[in-house]
Amino acid sequence: MAKVLLFGRLRDLAGWRERAFEPAPASLLALKSVIAGLDADLAAALEGPGVRAAVDRVLVRGDCPLRSDAEVAFMPAMSGG
Amino acid sequence: MIALVDRPFDPGAELNRFCRGRAETGAVASFLGLARGEAGHGTVLALEAYPGFTEGEIGKIAAAAVDRFALHGVAITHRVGRIAPGEAIVLVLTAAAHRREAFEACDYLMDYLKSRAPLWKMEHLPAGPRWVEPTPRDQADLARWDPPRGDDPP
Numbered sequence: 001m002a003k004v005l006l007f008g009r010l011r012d013l014a015g016w017r018e019r020a021f022e023p024a025p026a027s028l029l030a031l032k033s034v035i036a037g038l039d040a041d042l043a044a045a046l047e048g049p050g051v052r053a054a055v056d057r058v059l060v061r062g063d064c065p066l067r068s069d070a071e072v073a074f075m076p077a078m079s080g081g
Numbered sequence: 082m083i084a085l086v087d088r089p090f091d092p093g094a095e096l097n098r099f100c101r102g103r104a105e106t107g108a109v110a111s112f113l114g115l116a117r118g119e120a121g122h123g124t125v126l127a128l129e130a131y132p133g134f135t136e137g138e139i140g141k142i143a144a145a146a147v148d149r150f151a152l153h154g155v156a157i158t159h160r161v162g163r164i165a166p167g168e169a170i171v172l173v174l175t176a177a178a179h180r181r182e183a184f185e186a187c188d189y190l191m192d193y194l195k196s197r198a199p200l201w202k203m204e205h206l207p208a209g210p211r212w213v214e215p216t217p218r219d220q221a222d223l224a225r226w227d228p229p230r231g232d233d234p235p
Contacts, residue, residue, distance in 0.1 A: 005131070007129060008203075012212075050215075073131055079196075080194045080197075
């Protein structure tokens, strides 16, 4: 089971903060295509400018394999300070 | 030292603690960010973090500043959760042998925290809530530290 976390405006857009994906997709791109089948607006937002992904709390660019218990976070542009 | 705190903190106490026992440090600089009231609109901020990730990413920014400016120490305290106007949002403390490095490191750290720290800021305005995203000014501030090289593609 992969756990997906959404932050900031992505969470508001999707209407959820955390969701389990069972079985866990094999890769980040596979997860995104599962999400696209559920919510096209969210899938489009995940490809928007400034959106980053972290897998098991490490920032990832492009694709990467997912462990069966992966934690994937999608994060919009950051605004601290 | 990196701390995310979900309630008001005492910047003076943090500064005193940071300065203690520094026999070799000639300069400590600080930056304290406050939540602006926005002309009496009573804006309340809410800052969201990714617990277990945000601290580490801010730690990487701090480590880069220590290397770049030869700092003796750095401390960052950042609020999360709801923040009322006038309350402290962020305190950055830098210690160095001399003032220039301490000042510049503070400036650098704030520019990176604004656009690179995994924190998401929501403003509760009279018209409704709004997520804040980095402004072109924030991006320009960040670019000051790593100007594009001439050979980079446009």
